[in-house]
Amino acid sequence: MAIGDAAGAAPRILDCGDTAVIVDFGNVIDPVTSARVLALDEALVAAALPGVVETVPGYRSLMIHVDPGTVDHDALYRLLETLGRAPAAPRRVARRWQVPVVYGGAFGEDLEDIARRHDMTPDQVVRLHSGSLYRVYMVGFMPGFSYLGGMDPRLATPRRESPRLRVPASAIAIGGAQTSVGSLPSPSGWHLIGRTPVRPFMPERTPGFLFAPGDEITFTAISPADWDELDAAAAAGERVAQVSA
Amino acid sequence: MTTLVVRKCAGFGTVQDAGRFGYRRFGVPVAGAMDRCALAVANTLVGNPPDAAAVELVLAGGRFVLADGPALVAVAGPGATLAVDGQTIPECQSARAAAGAEIAVGGARGGLFAYLAVSGGIAVPEVMGSRSVHARTGIGGAMLRAGERLPVGPSRGTAPMCLPGPAMPPEGGAEFRILAGPQFDEFEPQAGALLCSEPFSIDTQSDRMAYRLRGPALIHPGGHNIVSDGVVPGAIQVPGDMHPLVLMRDCQTTGGYPKIATVISADLPRLAQTRPGREIRFRMVARPEALAAARALRDWEQGLADALRPVAPR
Known part of the structure; x- marks a missing residue:
């Protein structure tokens, strides 16, 4: 379990059938591990090895999808062994997104429950949640659904026992020690604390996706009165989230 | 422009090609034809590239009308049948359909998925480089409904063709080859042995996303929730009820259950x-066998066009 803490330790390289290889840095969620995953991703993309179809960064691993008809597995493994041992190099400056959120009420029906569980007021939960700098560790589950690291540990809450069958688009939720920015409506066992008018995934907009692994995110609490205007702008294709690089 | 009009499509008809690649890092599932071999046969018969977009039909088949122009049509899939204007077309043969022709596809009675290919390919707009429908997210469109009009691309071929001899790759019966999965070593030692020695059956609760398996429980002592990471179609993951499921083409891009093994890509169709x-x-096989099988399947796919013969006049 400690492997992810030791920058430079060799990751495990494992086959996922004949169409993918995964480089596993250990069963942990932490910023160092995430940085190593993203550094390996950049290095591998730069290497442009024939037969590599696409890569998917996760919390603690990088998945490399390959074309079994063209890839040279031995060359890929050798390259991954070299690149994977490198400690996380300082990355290019991440993009930082400022994401507006309406917390609580009809926008986040679990906010009061979360506050009660942690002996806080809903305002304290909002202050803690919107007071942290988050990093996108992984995009998965649904197109554009971002798993974030960096939540204040005081907000960690076990997932709901019975998942909801449908939560609205662009939900802000807490599941365990993680928080997320949703995209499309979907089932979810996470606690809904708010919603953002931002559309992380909108195929008819360019770019179709806003958040990528490695991006930083901060949340800004906004009033329900501001929702309609921002939501309409987002529906028309505006990003609504401020970005600085 | 030639158009394929859906008259009746029972169940889960969708447009599928080889799938959507390059967007899995953003959580976009790959989707694509469940049986790429049958897709390749149907496409080759009408002069299309093997991975052109076609209509995938599940179980019951469907009825269509060709509008605004002629085309070659062909069907592939175990036990699937094709009739044009009431005339049954022999297996592994394409047929010329005039504008207004009625096209009846009988479902894949020997399997599940049948493919209706039209010369020129189904030309719905590409979304992120593919025409495959992922119904759960709505990417690429939705399930086909009666009345829907599917544009057909321009085509060169006009003469019906056939594929003599066995058109499908050699049958492997009910045995499927697997490679050890990324968490194989974390399962109880007997789990891997059970997976390879005991029979499993496919549960009815299965769809394009995953096939659930019934069989012995496979125990992962570290619990059945791991830190989520990437998954592939073919991955055999074992959730908390300890019954494995095989991820299929519509699977999500990441998953949080341990993966004991992966069905090799050549056996997944x-x-x-x-x-x-x-x-x-x-x-259980080793990687060289999986790679050899994948390359053999690719060669078979690429060799299909060379095996085409004109249909002998009656």
């Missing part, structure tokens, strides 16, 4: 065509 209730077995 055949697994896709295996009906619920049928008994299946797994056999």
Whole structure:
């Protein structure tokens, strides 16, 4: 379990059938591990090895999808062994997104429950949640659904026992020690604390996706009165989230 | 422009090609034809590239009308049938359909998925480089409905063709080859042995996203929730109820259950065509065998066009 803490330790390289290889840095969620995953991703993309179809960064691993008809597995493994041992190099400056959120009420029906569980007021939960700098560790589950690291540990809450069958688009939720920015409506066992008018995934907009692994995110609490205007702008294709690089 | 009009499409008809690649890092599932071999046969018969977009039909088949122009049409899939204007077309043969022709596809009675290919390919707009429909997210469109009009691309071929001899790759029966999965070593030692020695059957609760398996419980002592990471179609993951499921083309891009094994890519189309209730077995192989099988399948696909013969006049 400690492997992810030791920058430079060799990751495990494992086959996922004949169409993918995964480089596993250990069963942990932490910023160092995430940085190593993203550094390996950049290095591998730069290497442009024939037969590599696409890569998917996760919390603690990088998945490399390959074309079994063209890839040279031995060359890929050798390259991954070299690149994977490198400690996380300082990355290019991440993009930082400022994401507006309406917390609580009809926008986040679990906010009061979360506050009660942690002996806080809903305002304290909002202050803690919107007071942290988050990093996108992984995009998965649904197109554009971002798993974030960096939540204040005081907000960690076990997932709901019975998942909801449908939560609205662009939900802000807490599941365990993680928080997320949703995209499309979907089932979810996470606690809904708010919603953002931002559309992380909108195929008819360019770019179709806003958040990528490695991006930083901060949340800004906004009033329900501001929702309609921002939501309409987002529906028309505006990003609504401020970005600085 | 030639158009394929859906008259009747029972169940889960969708447009599928080889799938959507390059967007999995953003959580976009790959989707694509469940049986790429049958897709390749149907496409080759009408002069299309093997991975052109076609209509995938599940179980019951469907009825269509060709509008605004002629085309070659062909059907592939175990036991699937094709009739044009009431005339039954022999297996592994394409047929010329005039504008207004009625096209009836009988479902894949020997499997699950049938493919209706039209010369020129189904030309719905590409979304992120593919025409494959992922119904759960709405990417690429939705399930086909009666009345829907599918544009057909321009085509060169006009003469019906056939593929003599066995058009499908050699049958492997009910045995499927697997490679050890990324968490194989974390399962109880007997789990891997059970996976390869005991029969499993495909549960009715299966779809394009995953096939659930019935069989012995496979125990992962570290619990059945791991830190989520990437998954592939073919991955055999074991959730908390300890019964494995095989991820299929519509699977999500990441998953949080341990993966004991992965069905090799060459055997996945055949697994896709295996009906619920049928008994299946797994056999562990090493990577070279999986790669050889993948390359053999690719060569078979690429060789299909050379095997085409004109249909002999009656």
